[in-house]
Amino acid sequence: MKRILRDTCILSALMTLSVFVISIVWVGMTDEIKLVLELFILSFIISLGNYFLDEYTSLPMIGSYAVKYIAATGLVMLFGFIAGWFYRSNFWMAFIYVGIVIVLAYFIDAFKIKRDIDYINSGIKKKKG
Amino acid sequence: MRIEKRLVEGRPLTVIIEYPEWNESVESLVRKIGRMDISFVGKTEEGSVNIGISDVYYIENVERKLFIYTEGDVYRFDGSMSDIESRIEDTALVRISRTCIMNTDHLKEIKQIRNSHLEAVMDNDEKLIVSRKYLPDIKRIFKREGI
Numbered sequence: 062m063k064r065i066l067r068d069t070c071i072l073s074a075l076m077t078l079s080v081f082v083i084s085i086v087w088v089g090m091t092d093e094i095k096l097v098l099e100l101f102i103l104s105f106i107i108s109l110g111n112y113f114l115d116e117y118t119s120l121p122m123i124g125s126y127a128v129k130y131i132a133a134t135g136l137v138m139l140f141g142f143i144a145g146w147f148y149r150s151n152f153w154m155a156f157i158y159v160g161i162v163i164v165l166a167y168f169i170d171a172f173k174i175k176r177d178i179d180y181i182n183s184g185i186k187k188k189k190g
Numbered sequence: 191m192r193i194e195k196r197l198v199e200g201r202p203l204t205v206i207i208e209y210p211e212w213n214e215s216v217e218s219l220v221r222k223i224g225r226m227d228i229s230f231v232g233k234t235e236e237g238s239v240n241i242g243i244s245d246v247y248y249i250e251n252v253e254r255k256l257f258i259y260t261e262g263d264v265y266r267f268d269g270s271m272s273d274i275e276s277r278i279e280d281t282a283l284v285r286i287s288r289t290c291i292m293n294t295d296h297l298k299e300i301k302q303i304r305n306s307h308l309e310a311v312m313d314n315d316e317k318l319i320v321s322r323k324y325l326p327d328i329k330r331i332f333k334r335e336g337i
Binding site for chain 2: 175181
């Protein structure tokens, strides 16, 4: 199921990109296409930051997610101001958008870690009799 | 598959594989047995020692120097983490953090300690810090072994 969901996300991203590339060639850049391309760029920057945080820091899980929350919110706000996503009065919405994603990611990650630890420990028990 | 074992004194450990035809399973079996024979040259004050892969508990990079830890000894190893990683594919050794490779054959338990840090307890009760990022790689080893 996990693989199907992951493949669905990758496939839909590829379909969106290819449809938009054709649309850009055909009708030029529209506001909707621009927004989706900006989201792709922002996702790439956040994923890159996430990779380096995971690779070069060994913070506790909550600490790691707190740093990710601050970094991702900062990036979204910065990117949002450059791209003109926010009015000066509602920039704080970035904290809510990112917060929802981070909280979901935290609980999914915590569940996966618990499941992996249980699997490994039961594997050790079986292996060693 | 039939497995025969016989004691032959005074000769090195020998594995003979008889097969009706060479196929992927036979190739995989030969590769697996070959990997069990991997060894590393560890250095001590007295000289060099050959360390079999099954004797390795973990390998750690400390200030750009590699050390091989067995049940009770430590050896210096001349090489890089990537040298080691290229040789341990399909073995029980797996990277558990940016600076450490662990032998899952000597793993006693994985624990989640306070602050959600992960800790691997080895058979000799040594404790190693496991990065969350590498947990799926450890799980993959147990999955591969069909456990």
